[in-house]
Amino acid sequence: MRKDYNLEKRKYVIGGFIVVVVVIYVIRLFNLQVADAQYRESAQNNALLYRSSYPSRGQIYDRNDSLVVFNEPVYDLVFVPMDVEPFDTLDLCTTLRMTRDEFDDKWNKLNDKRTNRNYSLYTEQTLMQHLTPDDYGRIQEKLYKYPGFYIVQRIIRQYNYHVGANILGNIREVNDRDLERDSAGYYSPGDYTGDLGVEKSYEQWLRGRKGKEILFRDAMGKIKGRYKDGAMDVAPIAGNDLKLSIDIELQQFGEHLMEHKIGAIVAIEPKTGEVLALVTSPNYDPALLVGKERGKNYGLLSADKNKPLFDRSIQAAYPPGSTFKPSQGLIFLQEGVIDLNTAFPCARGFHFGGMKVGCHGHGSPLPLKPALQTSCNSYFCWGLKKMLDNKSKYGSTAQAFDLWKQYMVSMGYGYRLNIDLPGESRGFIPNVAYYDKMRGKDQWSALSIISISIGQGEILATPLQIANLSATIANRGYFYTPHVVKEIVGEGPLPQFKERHYTKVDTSYYQSVAEGMRMAVTGGTCRKANIPGLDVCGKTGTAQNPHGKDHSVFMGFAPMNDPKIAICVFVENAGFGASFGVPIGAMMIERYLQGDSPGLQSRANAMAATWTMTHSTSPIEAANNTKYTKPAGGTPGSASPASPRAEAATVPATQSRVNNGTKE
Amino acid sequence: MELRNDNENKSLLGQVDWLTVILYAILVVAGAVSIYAATYNYERSSSMFSLTEFSGKQFLWIGLSFVIGFSLLLIDRRLYEAYAYPIYAVMILLLIVTAFVAPDIKGSRSWLTFGPVSMQPAEFAKTATALALAKLFSTYGFQLKDFKSYAIAGTIILLPILCIILERETGSALVYTALIFVLYREGMSGFVLFAALCAIVYFVLVLKFAASAIMGIELGIFIVFIIIMAIIVAMLLFYCRSFILGRNVLLGYLGCGLVAWVLIALGVPVNGYLFFGLTIGASLIYLLIAMFHDDLRKVLTTVIWAVASIVFMFSVNYAFNNVLQDHQQKRIKVTLGIVDDPKFTGYNVNQAKIAIGSGGIIGNGFLNGTQTKLKFVPEQHTDFIFCTIGEEEGFVGCTIVLFLFLALILRIMHIAERQHTAFGRVYAYCVASILIFHLAVNVGMVIGLCPVIGIPLPFFSYGGSSLWGFTFLLFILLRIDAGRADYGNW
Incomplete structure (x- = not known):
């Protein structure tokens, strides 16, 4: 067959083309992979989720070793918007004992970025806080009907003696000012910190040290495992207990x-x-x-003319x-x-x-x-x-x-x-x-x-x-x-x-x-x-x-x-x-x-019983008159209260109510 | 005849181009391993060969590929030539049928389903088209000279393109444009390649620099005008080999440019269209007159090329906005860096770049990549498989893979050139061209140098159809090549 050597030279054009393309690609890869470090960082931001693991907060005892303040688990009803499937709203309302309007109002607020700045499709949104044991039992039973809804446990402070608020203080979520002042960068939004009393002044001991978990997160935000099998994780260190000098x-x-x-x-x-x-x-x-x-309650206490917070x-x-x-x-x-x-x-x-x-x-x-x-x-x-x-x-x-x-x-x-x-x-x-x-x-x-x-x-x-x-x-x-x-x-x-x-x-x-x-x-x-x-x-x-x-x-x-x-x-x-x-x-x-x-x-x-007060409404009276709302999480009555006031404030123990809840 | 056949079969294994087989084997195995890495699950991971894993299935396809490949080697090579047209005809029919009966999967109708098995005929149509094209060029007396020959060759290439576009698989259809290399090798004027190159350059420049303006016209248009002027001068000097014309036009352009510059410096606004219209227009009229004293055909070609260039340049924006679909426009804009859209259109490419970029020089190590496993990169085991290589094996791994492909392509071209028949040579160039297109476009889109066109990386991307399609392509070539020593014996 005739061979056209003029045309055969064209193989150099075609071969040259692919060689040039490969060389350009290698140069591009060098730029992406070796010269530019930003992609490595982006990859880490993509894939790694740094999650804090919270230590238990230190408990507080008095000088005679009576337990005064302790931690109690409470249950919140949360949902992850991504996982929620269409559900029978009316039935859920009945279960939650909410009216349809209340529920819709709450639901719409939670699912709107403008009213809920923590909104994310992939993270837990709290629908109801601090379920009573009664609610907990009832909701738990029906939860299987509502994919995407979960009950999560949180820890709150509880008090054996309902006195000494000025000494004990309390805890609250950190606010923007706390975060600004936190030069060490310990706190993140949503963390709790001591407010007033020893909860504030001994915060650094009570809080312990947060642990760190490094997790893999996929493109959907779902957790897929532990980074390096947890080798880089830091375990939380529990907070120190306090022994008060108070009797x-x-x-x-x-x-x-x-x-x-x-x-x-x-x-x-x-x-x-x-x-x-x-x-x-x-x-x-x-x-x-x-x-x-x-x-x-904080608002009511602040507004009280007798200044109980002072x-x-x-x-x-x-x-x-x-x-x-x-x-x-x-x-x-x-x-x-x-x-x-x-x-x-x-x-x-x-x-x-x-x-x-x-x-x-x-x-x-x-x-x-x-x-x-x-x-x-x-x-x-x-x-x-x-x-x-x-x-x-x-x-x-x-x-x-x-x-x-x-x-x-x-x-x-x-x-x-x-x-x-x-x-x-x-x-x-x-x-x-x-x-x-x-x-x-x-x-x-x-x-x-x-x-x-x-x-x-x-x-x-x-x-x-x-x-x-x-x-x-x-x-x-x-x-x-x-x-x-x-x-x-x-x-x-x-x-x-x-x-x-x-x-x-x-x-x-x-x-x-x-x-x-x-x-x-x-x-x-x-x-x-x-x-x-x-x-x-x-x-x-x-x-x-x-x-x-x-x-x-x-x-x-x-x-x-x-x-x-x-x-x-x-x-x-x-x-x-x-x-x-x-x-x-x-x-x-x-x-x-x-x-x-x-x-x-x-x-x-x-x-x-002797009065010297000029403004007659004391917050204590008011508390009993339900001006102040008692926390629903239950206040345990393990300590025998000496004063009638403390007795009045004591509600049945959490344990028995949990049992009631599950019996239903 | 029968005896010789026996002899041929006996020496077959010795005649097969083992280097190609080895390159093929390395690429497919590396592909399956990459698929395992790309789909590896932290929570539950079974063996690479487990059939519950994509990699396990891919290994099964690979095993079957070798069976198919060696079966293909056993078929008399003359059959491929003899049945090239019937195979092509059947394939075209199959493509058309597929377009009408296939279910709609993500907007495309290219998958034929038979019970649990589904296959993509478009992957096999490449082989059929290559055979038909080879057959055409081996027809006695066929030369790519007149309109008729171009028309026949063009039709063979265009038919599958149309059918596949009918299946709404634009990416796969574009692969056939690579066969322009074959036509070029077989005598098509180099001018076509040059024109294609110019078209791409104009297209990119006009779109990329559409936002800013100079002398009252878009910067992109301005740059393309300058390029057109430079090419006119270059063509006059090197193509027409007319020093005088080249010099005169160049001096004319420089003179006009100087006048415009002085006017602008003096504060007189000069409209770009007016300037280039007058300058280039005058030069073309001069050339039309001057060509009668020179090489008429070549100067006329230059003038026609210049006019075509300008027409094309002005049609780019129109074509871009009216011919291309919305998502295609967006993909091109993202690739050109005109828009930055890392959340939507640019998401794939952005995530792909992050995955590859995170690999560094030697990569994060096998199964240690995070981006692909955590599904940040979409289509990670199919079209974007190169990301896994980049992330886990790094710059070194990527370069090795690219060089393996380069070696395979150059080897195939070498095989092509050693064929004694036009059939063998053209077929081999078809294979090389198709691989060039797949490699350039697939890797190009993953590293953000090409718009996203959904075609697989040969031998690597998951999928039996794609793997078998390339296996057919390659082993038929090996079979044809293995018989080259018998040239003239039959």
Whole structure:
């Protein structure tokens, strides 16, 4: 056959074509696979799903190892939009006990990106939160009819004692601000974090550490297995339990006493600085801020005129009134303004150059101890005047006042004590600059600020600071920073609570002040606190304030020579210290040192029934009147509640209701 | 005659081109292994050979392919030549029947179902067409010279294209356009290839640069005008071999360009259409006059080519918007990077690029790829099988596969050129051309250099029809080649 060699050369064109194509493709592949790293990253984003595995949150015990806060599984009804098949809506509504309209409304909102920013075809959307065991049983049975609907377990906080909300705090979903502040990048949207109380301040221990699961996800978003068989996963580490220094029964007792009153009780174990009870009133059941009703209840609590969310024990700054006097005595002794024999006159008050501070009738002149016993205003006014006017010693009033302020600060006033709870107030002790500004430089004198010597004027202190003063006197001169957590289980106590703080007053001067306070109990203003065998020392306070009737204040400790409890009681607008502060303080001391007794209980009930509140709706009453909605997840009744209130708040145990549910 | 036949059969195994068989075997086995990797399931995975796996089935098809292949080798090679037309006729009939009786599967009607078995006749039509074309060129006295010969050859190629378009398998139909290489090898003017190349370049440029404007016209049109002017000059210089014409036209273009540039610099707006219309128009009129003093045919060809180019250029936008279907337009726009649509039209290609790009130099390792297994890449075991290779075997694996194909194609071309008959040569070039088209288009679309056209990667993509189709194509070639020594003996 004829062979056309001209045409045969054309094989080079055809062969050349495919060679060029292959070379171009190889270059392209080099660009895609070797030169450009973005595809590797995209592939990882495509295929790997980083999912957090959540550790169980630490539980909270009281100082006597009673379980106070624990975790409870609850059940939510969720659906994955992708998996949902057409279903009998009416039947589902009946099962869920919803009307068709309610269901449609909810369903449409959940399935719309505009109203549900977490919407995704492939992830769980919550239709009903915290099913009651009854609902759980009924729905579970019918669930097979509704593909794409699932029941998932979640964990919520539950409370054995429905007290101490201000100490315990609660948990909530993280918000945008939390996420902004979270520089370590621990939280992701939807995570829970502590809010208020130790849940907030001990968040980093309670939460534990989230684990990480790396999963394969297919193009449909379905999970297809573990990356490297889980070799790169990180197991979650459970949170540390907390052991509170709080005696939960004392706390319960204290809250009972404070019913229908506004104020606070702080009880401290002087030897350690451990807070035994931290009562604020009015308060609320911590279980109100759990679960699906949290938002609604939080709104109601915020709007309450009595401000139950405001922790008066550490956040309220009150004029301390006469409870301030022991601190003044200590400063005067230290500065040599007085000795134990120095007596100042009192003519039903302090009168000097037109300045008058009233007092009540008692003998005159008096030295320090009887002055404490009778709570003589005049004595402490004279003392402060003598100190501030001593220009030969201090140079000027301003310098003397500056020294005075340093004493107060050393006793824990004027600055935060740094208790392990959020939101503590610093109180207020004015300084030279303050008076220079408010009254004009050199325009003020000992006389014009004389009322600070009796805890009035500009002076403000938190009940915690007052209790801390009491603890310092009980210890005869030192204190530990008050704290509500005795121990982080597994970690031990925090080191800053193991450090003794001495004041600027020599320990030797404290004994006489303690004796003066003892005399106030045995034969002075706090005779009602004289419990046989307990050697209570105390000091009343009747704090004038711009909001109405005087605040009734008591500060004390017991027993005198081996103090186990130091206390401050503050009842707003309740009159004389002796009328509410002293009996409440005495009952607290008795309850703690001698335990419960029928007699004490009946006195306590009587006190609890006494009203001093001006706004009559207390949240507790309201809770029982169903203004606040109880969480549906069930509140277990494993602890026997001591107060009637707690009883009223207790609903049947979860366990029995689950059984009912499955029996149906 | 019978005796010789015996001899021929005895020496058959020695005559078979074993290199091709080995390349074939490597490719099909690598294909089945890739299919196993592409469809591997993390949750339940059975053996590669289990018939519940796609790879297991593919191995079964491969086994049967070898049976088919060696059976084909046993058939007297003269039968292929003798029955080329009847085979072709039957195949065309089958394609037409299929178009009408086949069920609609994803919009195409190309699958014939017989109980549990279904097959795609279009895959076998390639062999039939190749045989018919070979038969045509081996007809005594046939030469690709006159209109009639082009018409017959064109009809043989066009008939299956029309039938397959009727089945709505545009991708498979386009494969037959590759046979233009065969025509070229057998004497078709190289001008056709050049024209096709120009058409593709114009098409891409006009569409790609349609968005921006220069001198009042689309940038794409502007660039194509410049290219046309450059090609006119080049054709005058190298095709017409007329230095004087080339020089004059070039100087004319440069002069006009300079004037336009000065005008624009002076702030006088110059309309692009006016400029190119006047410049090129004047040059063409000059050439029409000048051609009588030169090589008339070649200069006229140049003028005709220039006019055709301009007409084509202006028809691109119209054709694109009115002839192509919506999804085809989108695919082309995505490939050209005009639109970025990673969620919908561009999804396949984008995911394919991610899968391949994640492989790096040596890949993630066998069964360690994530993108294909987790179904991010669609059609991962059929048309997009190359992704799995890219992801798991990396740049090295991809290059090896490409070179294996290149070796096979060049080997087939080598076989083609050593044939003593036009029948053998043309058939071999048909096989080579079809493989070139499949390779270039399939890999091109996976790496984002071609629009998505749904055709399989030969020997790799899952499917019995496709595998057997290529097996027929290749083993008939081997059989024809094995008998080349007997040329003249019968």
